[in-house]
Structures are given as structure tokens and as C-alpha cells.
Amino acid sequence: MAVAAGGFVGAILRYVISEWVGTAHGFNVATLLINWAGCLVLGWLNTMTSERLPIHPHIRLGIGTGLIGAFTTFSTFTVDAWKLYQVGQVDLALLYILLSVGGGLLFSYAGFRIADGMFRAGAR
Numbered sequence: 001m002a003v004a005a006g007g008f009v010g011a012i013l014r015y016v017i018s019e020w021v022g023t024a025h026g027f028n029v030a031t032l033l034i035n036w037a038g039c040l041v042l043g044w045l046n047t048m049t050s051e052r053l054p055i056h057p058h059i060r061l062g063i064g065t066g067l068i069g070a071f072t073t074f075s076t077f078t079v080d081a082w083k084l085y086q087v088g089q090v091d092l093a094l095l096y097i098l099l100s101v102g103g104g105l106l107f108s109y110a111g112f113r114i115a116d117g118m119f120r121a122g123a124r
Contacts, residue, residue, distance in 0.1 A: 002058040006066020014071050027092055028080040031073060032100055038072030039104040043111025052119045 014034055021030035042064060049060050077100050084093035 002062030003066035003069075006062035006068075007070035008066075010067040010070030010072075013067075014073065025092075026084055026087065026089060027096060028076070031076045031080055032096070032103070035072045035074075035077060035100060036103050036107045038068045039107035040111040040114075042068050042072075043108035044115045045111070047112045047115035048118070052115070 017034055018030040021033060023029060045060070045064055045068070049055050077096075081093045081096050081100075084090075084096060
């Protein structure tokens, strides 16, 4: 139930943000920003809840797998990249792939560092 409830909220958030932000010249800015935000939050959540902030496993699953899993979307990212490639925007497709994967890793790391910093600040 927690995953379903989180998934419901995450999917609606993704839809609303996608409609609000949209694309720029075929480049799906909304999906890029959504996936980056999801990486940041998931990096933070996993760091905080694995060692420092004890929450019920069902709540962690509902937020991580449900909400963030439905909010972010790997499939849309791949379709967007493929569409750019198909219309001859190979450079833009490669940039989108690099920004998505590289940015996702950086934002996950940033989430970890933020959580780590919060823990260290609280330990003082």
C-alpha cells in the first residue's frame, strides 16, 4: 500500500511538473530536471534513513520506491533521447544522455553529501 500511495503522488507530481516546464526545441527539460531532483532526494533519503534517521521500512519503501520511483522516469529519458536522434539532432541527443546520466550521478552524490552534512551538524 505504501508503494502504491507513493507512486500515485509521484506520478501526479511528474505530470504536473512536465506540463509546467515542458520542452525546449525537442529537449525535454522537464524530464531532465525531474530525474535530477529524484536522484538528489533519493541519495539524501537513502543516506539519512539507512544510518541516521530510523523510519519504518514501509514508509521508506513508499517514499523511495513509490513516490520517487514514479516521479522519475528512465523510460521517458530514453524515448526523448531516441526522438532527438531520429530527427537528426544527434549532438543534442548525446548532450541529453550525458546530462541525464552524469547529472544523475552528481545529484545522487550531492544528496549523500547534504545528508552527511546534516548529520555532522546535528552531532555537534
